Amino acid sequence: MRSAHRRPDIVVAAISQGGLVMPQQSAATLASQQKTTSLRPAGTLYRGREGMWSWVLHRITGVAIFFFLLVHILDTALVRVSPEAYNGVISSYQTPIMGLGETALVAAIVFHAFNGIRIILIDFWNAKYQKVMFYVVIGLWVVTMLGFVPRHLYNVFNK
Amino acid sequence: MTSTIDAPRSPYSRSPQKRGVNWEKWGWIYMRVSGVVLVVLIFGHLFVNLMIGKGVDALNFAFVAGKLANPFWQTWDVLMLWLALIHGGNGMRTLVNDYATTQLTRGILKSSILAAVVILIVLGTLVIYTFDACPAGSPANLLPSFCSAN
Structure with missing residues (x-):
């Protein structure tokens, strides 16, 4: 009922x-x-559970990446203005706070990428494994971030 | 807002001739196809810009100019620009469809998304293809090394 x-x-x-x-x-x-x-x-x-939370995270990371992309295209377009204009903006990004922001951005992108592949596999292969695939996504995310974060933070904090 | 949604997998109420192109279906397919390509393009982009050498600390005009002078990276960046903006714009459109309830806000939000996507695609494409890696009068220490070779 x-x-x-x-x-x-x-x-x-x-x-x-x-x-x-x-x-x-x-x-x-x-x-x-x-x-x-x-x-x-x-x-x-x-x-509920894995299916819903992966969907929530996919939306949140997607919106965050979209707004970053808008700013990223505008700042990169400054290469067409002058070397000084581009270097001025980029050097303001090369700070510890922005370095942490880049870490969060990469974390969002890597989740969105792996969970996107999970969505494709659910659609075209088999929905039966969607929960297992969510934990595979989390595992691959952890491995990728372990490869990226130490190296990136080293570059950010060792000038 | 009250609107009735058909039960899943119920047959179409209109004939195939009157239905026209199923844009939502092609949008759905586009998200999956562009998504797979974008994983490769963006992971490559992040690896080359943030992991190799001194990573984010090495980014400056000379680095970007050195990349954009190469047709390989030009093509890479133009593909990434178009695929990512349309993928992101269509994703944002999905959210507006889900969460914006009045016709006015839906219209304003979706036109803003469309305008942002079109303007940035035009701007980005122009920058990539009209870009000068060695602008005259700029100090040589800010330019890629190949500028002074000629």
């Missing part, structure tokens, strides 16, 4: 990922896992 009550939410949640509902086969796979006593509505990845 209760899950029938929730059906409209399911439809909305599936659509807001980007205009399309998930492929027939993966929806069917999920539904077949939840035939019994689960209160969780069948046919959606985006309600």
Whole structure:
């Protein structure tokens, strides 16, 4: 009774990922896992737990990267003005606070990249593994950041 | 806002001829295709600019000019510019569709996104293709080393 009550939410949640509902086969796979006593509505990845939090993080990191991109294109366009204009702006970025900002930016980009590949695999391969793939994304993110952060912070703090 | 959303996988109410191009479908496909290419382009961009040598500390006009004088990096940057801005703009459009509730705010927000994307694509493309790595009258110590060779 209760899950029938929730059906409209399911439809909305599936659509807001980007205009399309998930492929027939993966929806069917999920539904077949939840035939019994689960209160969780069948046919959606985006309600609760790993599926929802990866979606929330994907949106937040996406917006942050978009606004960075706007500024980044404008500051890089200064190479067309003069060497002095470009170097002036770039040297104001080469400070410890901006260095930490770059670390956060790379963290956002790496998550968005790996989780984007996870979304593609859910759509075209198999939604059954979406939770496992979320933890794979987190693992790859940690490994990539371990490779990047020490080297970057060394460059930022050792002039 | 009250609007009814069809149940998933319900058949189209209009005939294929009247439906026209399914732009939302192509947008959905674009996000996935450009996403995969952008992972390669942006990871390469970050590696070359932040990891090699002295990383972010080495960035200046001479470094960027040295890269943009090379057709390989020109192509790389132009691809990244177009793919990333359209990917980001379409993503922002999705958020506006989800969260902005009145027609007026939706219109203002989506036109602003479109304007930002178009202006920055034009600006960025012009900069990459009209760029002079050795502008006359600039001090030689700010320019890439190949400028003084000629």
